[in-house]
Every structure is written in C-alpha cells, then in structure tokens.
Amino acid sequence: MLLRILHRTIYNYQGSVNMAQHMVHLTPVNTGSQTLLEHTLRISPEPAARNQTVDAYGNLRTFFSLQSPHETLMVEADSLVETSVPLPLPDGxxxxxxxxxxxxxxxxxxxxxxxxxxxxxxxxxxxxxxxxxxxxxxxxxxxxxxxxxxxxxxxxxxxxxxxxxxxxxxxxxxxxxxxxxxxxxxxxxxxxxxxxxxxxxxxxxxxxxxxxxxxxxxxxxxxxxxxxxxxxxxxxxxxxxxxxxxxxxxxxxxxxxxxxxxxxxxxxxxxxxxxxxxxxxxxxxxGDVSPMRGVIQGGAQHTLDVGVTVAPPEELGALLKA
Incomplete structure (x- = not known):
C-alpha cells in the first residue's frame, strides 16, 4: 500500500520569538514492513542551521535553530511510504x-x-x-x-x-x-x-x-x-x-x-x-519520540495548530489542488 502523510505544525506567538532551537521526529523509518520512498521537511522561516541525525533508538531526527525574530513557525513533513501486510500471530x-x-x-x-x-x-x-x-x-x-x-x-x-x-x-x-x-x-x-x-x-x-x-x-x-x-x-x-x-x-x-x-x-x-x-x-x-519539542526566547504565549492527513498519494494530491 502506498500512503502519503502530510503533517503540518503551526505556532503563532503572542510577541516575537528572538531565538529558538527545536528537535523533530517527523521522518518515518525503514522497517521490515515499510519503506520510506520520499520525504521533505519544510520549515518557515528558514532555519539558520539544521541537521539530521540518528538517535539512540535508530530514529531519524532533525535539529534546527532560528536566530532571527519571528512571530510564526511552520513545520511541514511530507512523506511517501510503501507498507506491506503484517504477518499474523506466528505458528509453530x-x-x-x-x-x-x-x-x-x-x-x-x-x-x-x-x-x-x-x-x-x-x-x-x-x-x-x-x-x-x-x-x-x-x-x-x-x-x-x-x-x-x-x-x-x-x-x-x-x-x-x-x-x-x-x-x-x-x-x-x-x-x-x-x-x-x-x-x-x-x-x-x-x-x-x-x-x-x-x-x-x-x-x-x-x-x-x-x-x-x-x-x-x-x-x-x-x-x-x-x-x-x-x-x-x-x-x-x-x-x-x-x-x-x-x-x-x-x-x-x-x-x-x-x-x-x-x-x-x-x-x-x-x-x-x-x-x-x-x-x-x-x-x-x-518523551523519546515527541514529534516536536524545543526551547524559545521570547513569545510568552502561543497558539498551536496541528494537522495530519494520511491518504493514498493520488487522493491527497487531488485534495491539495482543490
């Protein structure tokens, strides 16, 4: 089965955030029952620095830092994954x-x-x-x-x-x-x-x-x-x-x-x-796999909007164009 996942996170801050550092777990891993075919991580505003590493449990995580004032942060992970039918409870x-x-x-x-x-x-x-x-x-x-x-x-x-x-x-x-x-x-x-x-x-x-x-x-x-x-x-x-x-x-x-x-x-x-x-x-x-966490300087309060869509790629593509 081919599945496309669009995971969008938007922070709207009351007051400007001067600096921020964030860690996200938003990249699907390759396993015996799934294969990651495509993945794009879009961040706005553009980070001053970003890098992807593997954590102690084999997960892909991305660190990024923002070093200029901003009142909104958008992080969007767009992934295409091929999955397979799992095996049933084993016999023998x-x-x-x-x-x-x-x-x-x-x-x-x-x-x-x-x-x-x-x-x-x-x-x-x-x-x-x-x-x-x-x-x-x-x-x-x-x-x-x-x-x-x-x-x-x-x-x-x-x-x-x-x-x-x-x-x-x-x-x-x-x-x-x-x-x-x-x-x-x-x-x-x-x-x-x-x-x-x-x-x-x-x-x-x-x-x-x-x-x-x-x-x-x-x-x-x-x-x-x-x-x-x-x-x-x-x-x-x-x-x-x-x-x-x-x-x-x-x-x-x-x-x-x-x-x-x-x-x-x-x-x-x-x-x-x-x-x-x-x-x-x-x-x-x-706590080990929180989709997104971080520290900020400024922005005393905020509102958070998270939207996730999971669908066959053709169906999601048509929805995004509508």
Whole structure:
C-alpha cells in the first residue's frame, strides 16, 4: 500500500520569538514492513542551521535553530511510504511453547548471562512508572503458563474493552496512572498503560509513534488535516539460542523479534498492526519520540495548530489542488 502523510505544525506567538532551537521526529523509518520512498521537511522561516541525525533508538531526527525574530513557525513533513501486510500471530512449536513466564525469566539476572539490548525496555521511564496498579490490571490476562502472545493479546483486548477512548479527556503530559484510574484517554494513554502493565510483569516493550489511515464518515469527503498521530506498543520476543551457528560464542548471542499491539483499535501483527499503519519512531515512551519539542526566547504565549492527513498519494494530491 502506498500512503502519503502530510503533517503540518503551526505556532503563532503572542510577541516575537528572538531565538529558538527545536528537535523533530517527523521522518518515518525503514522497517521490515515499510519503506520510506520520499520525504521533505519544510520549515518557515528558514532555519539558520539544521541537521539530521540518528538517535539512540535508530530514529531519524532533525535539529534546527532560528536566530532571527519571528512571530510564526511552520513545520511541514511530507512523506511517501510503501507498507506491506503484517504477518499474523506466528505458528509453530518455537512460539507455542514460549510462555510469558519464560520471557520474564529470560530477562532475570543471571551471572555471566549474555546482554540482551531489549532489557532497556523493562525499566520505568518518565511517562511510564512502575506501579502495582498496572500489575493488578494486567494479572487477569496472564494465566499461568499461557503463551506470551496469547496473554499479551488478552491484555490488549482488556484495554480496548474496559477503557473508553475519549478525545480531549487527557493532555500530552497526563500521567498513565491517572488515565488508568479515570478509565479513559487517547491512544498515547492506552499505549503508556499497556507498557506499564507489560513492564510490571517483566516483559520488555517499547512505545511506537506513527500514523494510521482513517476513513472519513460515510458520505463525507476526506478533509486535509483532519487525521492525527497515532501510538501503539511493540513487545519483544526472545528466540532460543541458535545451535546451528558454528561459532560457540555467536550461538549464544541474544536474538529476538518485536511484535506490535494496538490497544486503541484491538489490532496486532508482526512488523506493524496493519498495512494501514506507518511507523514514525520508537522509544521508551512518548518523551523519546515527541514529534516536536524545543526551547524559545521570547513569545510568552502561543497558539498551536496541528494537522495530519494520511491518504493514498493520488487522493491527497487531488485534495491539495482543490
């Protein structure tokens, strides 16, 4: 599937901003289920300096600085991505025998155990603390000896069924525990809650930011800027040692794969929850992959307008010309 994503952010400041520095995560990454074909990042006013780097999690990020007074800032990311149909829940004895307790034990400390980089996603992060409330919510889904994928899918379904999606019920910085307590939130909250649940049981999982192709209401045309960013979760599945490797040390090197779960829409898949998803960046939580953040000098208050459109390229091109 070919998808074009137009993500436009406009700041209107009350008073002039004299200097500013910003970091954006607005470039989709290449994964096993998607390929970035084209990408343009337009910034107005023109930055005095800009550069693109890869962060610690493999995401593409762009830093830019503005060194002259301005009252408006526009950042527009225009991307063309080719996605593929994700693989379903895997079959086979290697996966059927992998219980959630085995995944937990894989990451339990053992002397001289090989280092697995996925262990970084076991710990608390700024938006996802460790708390018994997450454990209590997750426990009903994690029956003894249950296959890990089955258990995590049950947790995803519980979040989908028991919590209410309600826009504007939370803010960007609303704690995940508060969203869990009130029983409602948005995709960011549901992703953070699921992360808290999985990590509380010793299962490593990361936060995924991206986009989802949505359909306009029946009989209504698609509107430019009417979509939004999306968020979901990816679970790490360790694989057993590879006894076919000749090198004895390489045979015991950790290896594994990531499996995606979207608790907002109750969908999951290997590589992504669906062909209609686009992965932007991954990290411990929203703070690692915020689409845009920065510091400014001046501009005491501002208004923010964010518009996202996800559509087949021909359809979006026609909408922009209309």
């Amino acid at each position: 004895p290697e996966w059927e025998a992998l219980s959630w307790e085995q995944v937990r034990e894989h990451f339990r400390y053992r002397a001289k155990a090989p280092y697995d980089p996925a262990c970084e996603f076991l710990f608390a992060s700024p938006y996802v603390p460790r708390d018994d409330a997450f454990t209590a919510f997750a426990r009903p889904a994690f029956k003894p000896d249950l296959p890990v994928l089955e258990a995590v899918r049950a947790l995803m379904e519980r979040i989908y069924n028991d919590l209410t999606y309600e826009s504007e019920s939370t803010e960007v910085n609303t704690p995940a525990l508060e969203a869990l307590e009130q029983g409602k939130g948005v995709c960011q909250d549901f992703a953070h809650i699921m992360l808290g649940c999985l990590r509380s049981l010793g299962l490593p999982a990361l936060y995924v930011s991206g986009y989802l192709l949505t359909l306009p209401p029946p009989g209504k045309p698609r509107l430019v800027g009417a979509d939004g960013s999306h968020a979901w979760v990816s679970l790490y599945l360790p694989l057993p040692p590879d006894d076919t490797v000749a090198d004895s040390e390489a045979a015991f090197e950790p290896r594994g794969t990531w499996f995606d779960f979207d608790p907002t829409n109750n969908r999951c898949g290997w590589g992504s929850p669906g062909e209609d998803y686009v992965t932007l960046a991954t990290g411990r939580d929203f």
